[in-house]
Amino acid sequence: MDTYLTRPENVGGKMIYCSKSFLKVCNCCRRYSAFRKYLIIAIVCFVYLFFTVHVSHASSHQDKSSNLWRSQSKTDQHPTDGVRDREANESFIPTRSNVVYITLKSKRHKPAVIRGTVRPKLRRKKVKVRNQGAQDGTLDEANKVERHKNANISEKFGYSEQLFHKMDRFGGSDYSAIRIYSERAPPWFSNDDIAAMRFLADSKITHIEEVTPRGFSSLILFKSVTNHTNDADGCRKCCGVVKRPLDMSEVFAYHLDRVLGLNRTLPTVSRRFHSLGDGQPCPVVLWDSSISPVVDPDQPSEKLTWSSYQASLKYKCWHQGVIPKPEWSCTSIHHHEWSKLVVFDFLLQIYERLDRKCCGFKPRPEDTCVELGHHGECRDKDSTELTHIVHRRHDPHHLVFFNNKGYFDRDEENLDFKLLEGIKELPDQSVSVLRSQRLREKLLQSLFLDQQYWESQGGRQGIEKLIDVIERRAKVLLTYINAHGIKVVPMNS
Incomplete structure (x- = not known):
């Protein structure tokens, strides 16, 4: 009977057999407790779910195998069969469930060109010099005299003769080397500062000569207008002092002065003269014909000495409107001006003003005090003369920081603390x-304006190294202030 019921054609008998079996199981279950009944039902449901999942997984695997077999068999079909298949696939519209969206990064576009930031091509005009030999050789004779004069200047100041032979004929530039991309310059620069910087960097040079102003050593002045006077007083905001390429630190000193709020240095920029070809950039300082050296009141014919300087610090000359007494040996300089000078000179380690004999640190063989043999004269410090102490004749109470060559290669263990004596x-x-932790940020913003100086120091990487030195010295100075009880007071002009 079992064989008969299991045949596929006897479906009715199979159903009767299953119903009888189900009734038998139900009669058996009636005799069980409720717990056993629920347990049997749970087992039956679990078996049913297991076989359902297993069968669906097997069917899906079989479909994948058949699809793979069909794709392989298509390679053996005729080309026309593949065309028909593609047409059928193109008519199929995918639903949202089987669409894959891929997000690609947008292509990075180049920054827009800002007007004024692209340097135009420099086109040098070829100058043809015509030799007019018919004028009895007067032009040749003038050239010989000029070359002899330039040779003397170059030998004295260390420039090449080619530099001066071309500098007095050419100059100027087709673009501004002072770059200001924002609406206004940094707040520590005045409008006069920006105008002076643009004049020094961009003005056309018409004449250059060596002059010796009263109370100064020889200077090289360039002029932007034709002026044949040999007196430096003839320059009225139209002359600049050309320094050596080794004095490039004067540009950094100018920006440090403005960032610190001292405003005592003359505007200084770096300039590379395009007519020189391979010429190195030089610092150029705006010449002020009104500046003159500060003298000792007891000895007007002599320069200011260390003893008179210490006396002026002791009696606080001109402080709070007090007129100094004759026995105080006060100069015309206000008491607060020396404090400003000391902060400036200590950060840059400028020793030529207050310590020209290098008595406060260990000098190197190439330092000026060692070359001139002054380092061995430190025993008689009271008679030591102070140099480069200048002021304006119409403003005798305020100093002008002139000749500001700094030294960045001196470590913290060899700083000149003699500069702080008496302060x-x-x-x-x-x-x-110095305490705000923004000195680096401000110096970077300030020095970026001078494109020639920025590039000559190796870009931002080179500028950062110079600022590192100043920041370390600033920490030493702040430590010195706390250790010696130095007062920090307002010193407005």
Whole structure:
């Protein structure tokens, strides 16, 4: 009977057999407890789910195998069969469930060209010199005299003769080397500062000569207008002092002065004269014909000495409107001006003003004090003369920082603390900048304006190294202020 019921054609008998079996199971279950009944039902459901999942997984695997077999068999079909298949696939519209969206990164576009930031091509005009030999050789004779004069200047200041032979004929540029991309310059620069910087960097040079102003050593002045006077007083905001390429630190000193809020240096920029070809950039300082050296009141014919300088610090000359007594040996300089000078000179380690004999540190063989043999004269420090102490004749109470060559290759263990001797107060504005942790940021913003100097120092990487030195010295100075009880007071002009 079992064989008969299991045949596929006897479906009715199979159903009767299953119903009888189900009734038998139900009669058996009636005798069980409720717990056993629920357990049997749970087992039956579990078996049913297991076989359902297993069968669906097997069918899906079989479909994949058949699809793979069909794709392989298509390679043996005729080309026309593949065309028909593609047409059928193109008519199929995919649903949202089987569409894959791929997000690609947008292509990076180049930054827009900002007007004024692209340097135009420089086209040098070829100058043809015509030799007019018919004028009895007067032009040749003038050239010989000029070359002899330029040779003397180049030998004295270390420039090449080619530099001066071309500089007095050419100059100027087709674009501004002072770059200001924002709406306004940094706030520590005045409008006069920006105008002076643009004049020094971009003006056309018409004449250059060596002059010796009263109270100064020989200087090289360039002029932007035709002026045949031999007196430096004839320059009225139209002359600049050309320094050696080795004095490039004067550009950094100018920006440091403005960032610290001292405003005592003359505007200084770096300039590369395009007519020189391979010429190195040189610092150029705006010449002010009104500046003159500060003298000792007891000895007007002599320069200021260390003893008179210390006396002026002791009696606080001209402080709070007090007129100094004759026995105080005060100069015309206000007491606060020396404090501003000390902050500036210590950060840059400028020793030529207050310590020209290098008595406060260990000098190197190439330092000026060693070359001139002054380093062995430190025993008689009271009679030591102070140099480069200048002021304006119409403003005798305020100093002008002139000849500001700094030294960045001196470590913290060999700093000149003699510069701080006798100082009891320092300007609060400068000290606040050193404490604000923003000295680096401000110097970077400021020095970026001078494109020639920025590039000559190796870009931002080179500028950062110079700022590192100043920041380390600033920490030493702040430590010195706390250790010696130096007062930080307002010193407004």
